[in-house]
Amino acid sequence: MSAFATRFAPSPTGLLHLGHAFSALTAFEAARAAGGRFVLRIEDIDRTRVRPEFDAALLEDLEWLGLAWERPVRRQSEHMADYQAALDRLKARGLLYRCFRTRREVLDEIARAPHGPGDGGLGEDAKGAVFRGEPLPGDREAELLASGQPYAWRLSLDRAREALNGFDRLRFVEQGRGPLDETGVVAVDPMREGDVILARKDVGVAYHLAVVVDDALQGVSHVIRGEDLFHATHIQVLLQALLGLPTPTYGHHRLLLGPDGKRLAKRNGAPSLRDLRLDGATPETVRARLDLSTA
Structure with missing residues (x-):
């Protein structure tokens, strides 16, 4: 059995956008190729910024993209003693x-x-x-x-x-x-x-x-992130x-940039996955748009 394990660790402070999808899919596909584990972790220690509705939305968006992960999901707010x-x-x-x-x-x-x-x-x-x-x-x-x-x-x-x-x-x-x-x-x-x-x-x-x-x-044996x-x-x-x-092995991938050349981010007006879904996007069209081969 493969010892490979990687993770995607979003913070529920807003809706996921294409940059998040690129990072999540890059890690997920690496785990699948290695026959390893893919872990989803919710980084919600900053209680002043996180929102329950964003927590639920990111799970929905990741499932829509076709990702699967180990259960239960680790939420940092539940493990402060560690x-x-x-x-x-x-x-x-x-x-x-x-x-x-x-x-x-x-x-x-x-x-x-x-x-x-x-x-x-x-x-x-x-x-x-x-x-x-x-x-x-x-x-x-x-x-x-x-x-x-x-x-x-x-x-x-x-x-x-x-x-x-x-x-x-x-x-x-x-x-x-x-x-x-x-x-x-x-x-x-x-x-x-x-x-x-x-x-x-x-x-x-x-x-x-x-x-x-x-x-x-x-x-986690491999940390894959931007x-x-x-x-x-x-x-x-x-x-x-x-x-x-x-110490895990690290793999830092390129960042998705917007038309202005800046990193895709909520504050820069990056469209959310929810917006793309409402506009008729499918998981297949999102994956094609991301071109994971260039990660």
């Missing part, structure tokens, strides 16, 4: 620190420092931002905690490097291509991503930590090393 356990392990090793800076303060700090390809934990509008911080003195931290000041837990890259005796041995196998044609064995450079956020008050755990825990628990997530791999491989988790 992520908290991983977070506690990192805290116990002194690898995290509390960051009390506001978003504005972090952006101001980044403006005074060299930039890299990460986002400093600030999201899509801060691409290129890298934040490096340090723990506050104990008395100042105690003062802010007593006042109820909100904070995020950040991964200290300096402490992580010490714990692993450097990052030189960290590698991952890229079977696709990164944005700069990276392929084959890739050396990991977590410093380019900065001290990323692993947990915050409004969302108990952040993306990077949740996905590495999920991939390990679900036995090249916009290539740089995230550097931090995720670091977290796998720190937590003693296996």
Whole structure:
């Protein structure tokens, strides 16, 4: 029996569009070709943005496309204890620190420092931002905690490097291509991503930590996703090393672009699969339009 297992992990914050369909079908067809497993995971930890109607709609759209997956579907919101356990392990090793800076303060700090390809934990509008911080003195931290000041837990890259005796041995196998044609064995450079956020008050755990825990628990051997997530791999491989988790093989595929040359996205007006269905599209016409042979 094949040990190959891959996944598609959408967030129910909107309707799926052609870019999502391309990624889901690319992973699904890879699993089918290998005689392996295809896992669907719902990444719904950000309860401020997810909606039940979008959760139901994405399942309907994926079934309409002809995809099948293992049951039950793993929803991240139902497994917060798994992520908290991983977070506690990192805290116990002194690898995290509390960051009390506001978003504005972090952006101001980044403006005074060299930039890299990460986002400093600030999201899509801060691409290129890298934040490096340090723990506050104990008395100042105690003062802010007593006042109820909100904070995020950040991964200290300096402490992580010490714990692993450097990052030189960290590698991952890229079977696709990164944005700069990276392929084959890739050396990991977590410093380019900065001290990323692993947990915050409004969302108990952040993306990077949740996905590495999920991939390990679900036995994912191959992560197949868009090249916009290539740089995230550097931090995720670091977290796998720190937590003693296996590192999957990665495959980053091209992104679908709209007529304006920008990545298909909801905010750019990309038509949803539901809209295409209402206009008479069939699963066959959608697959033909996507041309999976060029993934």
